[in-house]
Amino acid sequence: VTAPVRRLCVIGVGLIGGSFARALREKGLAQKVVGVGRSEANLIKAKRLGVVDHYFTDDPAEAVREADLVFFSTPVRAMPEIVKTISRALAPDCIVTDAGSTKASLIQAIEPLLPDSIQFVPGHPIAGKEKSGVRASKANLFNERWVILTPTARTKKAALARVRGLWEACGAWVECMPPAEHDQVFGAVSHLPHLVAYALVDTIMGWDSPRPLIGYSAGGFRDFTRIAASSPEMWRDICLENRKAILKAMDRYGQTFAHLRQMVESGDGRGLEKLFSDARAVKAQLRHAKRLRAERKGLR
Amino acid sequence: VTAPVRRLCVIGVGLIGGSFARALREKGLAQKVVGVGRSEANLIKAKRLGVVDHYFTDDPAEAVREADLVFFSTPVRAMPEIVKTISRALAPDCIVTDAGSTKASLIQAIEPLLPDSIQFVPGHPIAGKEKSGVRASKANLFNERWVILTPTARTKKAALARVRGLWEACGAWVECMPPAEHDQVFGAVSHLPHLVAYALVDTIMGWDSPRPLIGYSAGGFRDFTRIAASSPEMWRDICLENRKAILKAMDRYGQTFAHLRQMVESGDGRGLEKLFSDARAVKAQLRHAKRLRAERKGLR
Numbered sequence: 001v002t003a004p005v006r007r008l009c010v011i012g013v014g015l016i017g018g019s020f021a022r023a024l025r026e027k028g029l030a031q032k033v034v035g036v037g038r039s040e041a042n043l044i045k046a047k048r049l050g051v052v053d054h055y056f057t058d059d060p061a062e063a064v065r066e067a068d069l070v071f072f073s074t075p076v077r078a079m080p081e082i083v084k085t086i087s088r089a090l091a092p093d094c095i096v097t098d099a100g101s102t103k104a105s106l107i108q109a110i111e112p113l114l115p116d117s118i119q120f121v122p123g124h125p126i127a128g129k130e131k132s133g134v135r136a137s138k139a140n141l142f143n144e145r146w147v148i149l150t151p152t153a154r155t156k157k158a159a160l161a162r163v164r165g166l167w168e169a170c171g172a173w174v175e176c177m178p179p180a181e182h183d184q185v186f187g188a189v190s191h192l193p194h195l196v197a198y199a200l201v202d203t204i205m206g207w208d209s210p211r212p213l214i215g216y217s218a219g220g221f222r223d224f225t226r227i228a229a230s231s232p233e234m235w236r237d238i239c240l241e242n243r244k245a246i247l248k249a250m251d252r253y254g255q256t257f258a259h260l261r262q263m264v265e266s267g268d269g270r271g272l273e274k275l276f277s278d279a280r281a282v283k284a285q286l287r288h289a290k291r292l293r294a295e296r297k298g299l300r
Numbered sequence: 301v302t303a304p305v306r307r308l309c310v311i312g313v314g315l316i317g318g319s320f321a322r323a324l325r326e327k328g329l330a331q332k333v334v335g336v337g338r339s340e341a342n343l344i345k346a347k348r349l350g351v352v353d354h355y356f357t358d359d360p361a362e363a364v365r366e367a368d369l370v371f372f373s374t375p376v377r378a379m380p381e382i383v384k385t386i387s388r389a390l391a392p393d394c395i396v397t398d399a400g401s402t403k404a405s406l407i408q409a410i411e412p413l414l415p416d417s418i419q420f421v422p423g424h425p426i427a428g429k430e431k432s433g434v435r436a437s438k439a440n441l442f443n444e445r446w447v448i449l450t451p452t453a454r455t456k457k458a459a460l461a462r463v464r465g466l467w468e469a470c471g472a473w474v475e476c477m478p479p480a481e482h483d484q485v486f487g488a489v490s491h492l493p494h495l496v497a498y499a500l501v502d503t504i505m506g507w508d509s510p511r512p513l514i515g516y517s518a519g520g521f522r523d524f525t526r527i528a529a530s531s532p533e534m535w536r537d538i539c540l541e542n543r544k545a546i547l548k549a550m551d552r553y554g555q556t557f558a559h560l561r562q563m564v565e566s567g568d569g570r571g572l573e574k575l576f577s578d579a580r581a582v583k584a585q586l587r588h589a590k591r592l593r594a595e596r597k598g599l600r
Binding site for chain 2: 190191205229246247252269282293
């Protein structure tokens, strides 16, 4: 059984930070929750919703004082500046963790700023990227969702186990991997699909046509537009932080797309049908992955 | 009020053909339904489900005899051969219509094969491309869905009005446009998104990685996989038939994607954030289109 957090400080009380606080509260695993953010309106809402007990808009150092867990859920690029401000105010037994979508460059930026005594457990919950704000937060957001933890050379086992235990209490499946591998995997299965979708939405919206194309978008396009509601700031930071892995993924995609275009141009019916048929196997692969997760859950 | 079809002949009794027959039957608008197909197992199912009264696997000419409406819902490329077989058996007052996803080249192939007395009303219902087979068919598939009709120079107003009336009885919104415009519009909003998604699924599935990437696909990729369940044969034909419009759309997309890649490579945070923010407007455009359709419905 995981011990409760005495004082949880959530920096960035939006969908993810708010949901983490709610989930821990619901399980009786957060005795006190303090929120930090730029928008007072949002923090007032968070307090009214019972997500935080107190909040600070302009003094993160004061907010983290006496916290035994600091949870970063701001856009990735905002984190290092805040770490600078708070590092000397952190209690010696405090664990710092985060929910940033990219890991390697973030760790490089943050870890050197933290005192040696402070344990940093980098993390990434794979959940809910389409809505934002504390209003959208909910206690079960992470239930049966992946959380990837990417411990560094400095992360001690006890701190990793502590953070893992809290996420598992939220219902999440926790997986550990090296930061660079995380960035490769999510560059491919998350960042690339978002960029592919953004490019499509941009193409269709910019298409000058006598009829508004959008009106006929039932047949395929609509699936892509959900993604367009994601936070522009978050995706900008992801592109800047995971640049290398994203470029690699974009180039692989570009090659496949060019190959497909070539088959269309040359009227290669066989090749097209083969590619489309092969793609059907993805459904079986997804079912297989689901089965593996179910087994994993059974073992827990 | 639309008069019932005395004898409806559905060629290709799958999701679309089956749903059209069910919808007309439910409204009392099809007295007799005859099915034509290659798979007897499927046609037996169709008969058992009450979708057709009779079926023919190897004699389409016999099937269309005395039909006053022939509805083609086979893959596009299969249609001309069947038209050749049936054209002399068609009753003089018969209307031929279809549900093919591409129009201009199909019309070019089919119209010259039909006797002058036969009215051809080319159509395209924008509904249900992810499932297939008569088992998935349902009477309300076209309810509040677009059906595009693309009359030719030879199509008489009465025949067009007849087919429009039947689709409207199925609950569809009917819109007329020239065949070439149809192909441009759906090349952009339907065919391009499918190819973009197929290329993505192919890229991720072909990615050699120590961990199965598919297992972590919650964050973006999953939205694309629904498309991969579509009929490979249908999409092959669409690519072959709407080649020109699809290549144009792929090239526009390719330019946007290259621009996005360039911004990632050069670390252009401002440009990225602007593109991501602009994409959010698509949601408002979709809402606007929905409002227009609702008004249209009110007027009917």
